[in-house]
Amino acid sequence: MLPIHLEKKFQLFNEYWTPKILGEFNGQLIKIAKLKGEFVWHSHEHEDELFFVVKGTLLMKYRNDKVLLNEGDLHIVPKGVDHYPVADKECWVMLIEPKGTSHTGTTQTEQSVNEADQEWI
Amino acid sequence: MLPIHLEKKFQLFNEYWTPKILGEFNGQLIKIAKLKGEFVWHSHEHEDELFFVVKGTLLMKYRNDKVLLNEGDLHIVPKGVDHYPVADKECWVMLIEPKGTSHTGTTQTEQSVNEADQEWI
Numbered sequence: 264m265l266p267i268h269l270e271k272k273f274q275l276f277n278e279y280w281t282p283k284i285l286g287e288f289n290g291q292l293i294k295i296a297k298l299k300g301e302f303v304w305h306s307h308e309h310e311d312e313l314f315f316v317v318k319g320t321l322l323m324k325y326r327n328d329k330v331l332l333n334e335g336d337l338h339i340v341p342k343g344v345d346h347y348p349v350a351d352k353e354c355w356v357m358l359i360e361p362k363g364t365s366h367t368g369t370t371q372t373e374q375s376v377n378e379a380d381q382e383w384i
Numbered sequence: 385m386l387p388i389h390l391e392k393k394f395q396l397f398n399e400y401w402t403p404k405i406l407g408e409f410n411g412q413l414i415k416i417a418k419l420k421g422e423f424v425w426h427s428h429e430h431e432d433e434l435f436f437v438v439k440g441t442l443l444m445k446y447r448n449d450k451v452l453l454n455e456g457d458l459h460i461v462p463k464g465v466d467h468y469p470v471a472d473k474e475c476w477v478m479l480i481e482p483k484g485t486s487h488t489g490t491t492q493t494e495q496s497v498n499e500a501d502q503e504w505i
Contacts, residue, residue, distance in 0.1 A: 264446065264449050264451055265451065265459075266451055266452070266453050266454070266457035266458070266459050267457060267458040267459065268454075268456060268457050268458075269436075269456050269457070269458055270456055285458065286434075286458065286460050287460075288432035288433070288434050288460045288480070289411075289412060289431060289432045289481070289482055291410060291412060291480075293434070293458065310410060311409035311410045312409070313407075313409050313414070315390075325385065328385050330385055330386065330387055331387070332387050333387070333389075335389060335390050335391055336387035336388060336389050336390070337387070337388040337389075337390055337406065337407065337414065338386075338387050338388065339407050339408075339409045359409070359412075359480070360410070361410055
């Protein structure tokens, strides 16, 4: 029964592309991550993914499209759609996705962090 | 495939306690509302409710507790728990809850707006 102060939670870690878990509701996990550079092409077969940009700018590339997300923007990546996040400078995001979603989807890379290894902060 | 700019969406309406729908993901609806004054005691039998304070301050009263939420705070109201939101001054919130959730829960009052009557903006 406590408030979760979003910005303060970002001060607790510095790693990039390493989601931290803030809370759970209705089977969805609220996560935050710091992003910098490029990630990997991936999709989530059964899970939509909500992004909210807290700081900076995130370019979400799709196979035939791209969406530039600025601070305060929300964006839903639909299930099954290949996407490739790029952050030229450090970007802070909140993500909401179902428990059990792999952040690299069906793609396994060195950047993959299993959800069981994702830390609650 | 467009960004949703959260703050701009609040400029599209002025009514209090009248949730507007911004998007849907994984069976959850993203809603925003302007709050001022007191609402009603209510609970949602099966649905957790995520609050994010975009502007202002929201006091969430519980039967034996209360939580003061400031700008940038997240808070989860667990399913089945009576709660009573109070905003002394105008407060802007984003809510995420499952499709089909009544915003006054099992309590029907003059302030109730059926989800079918909640507008997408």
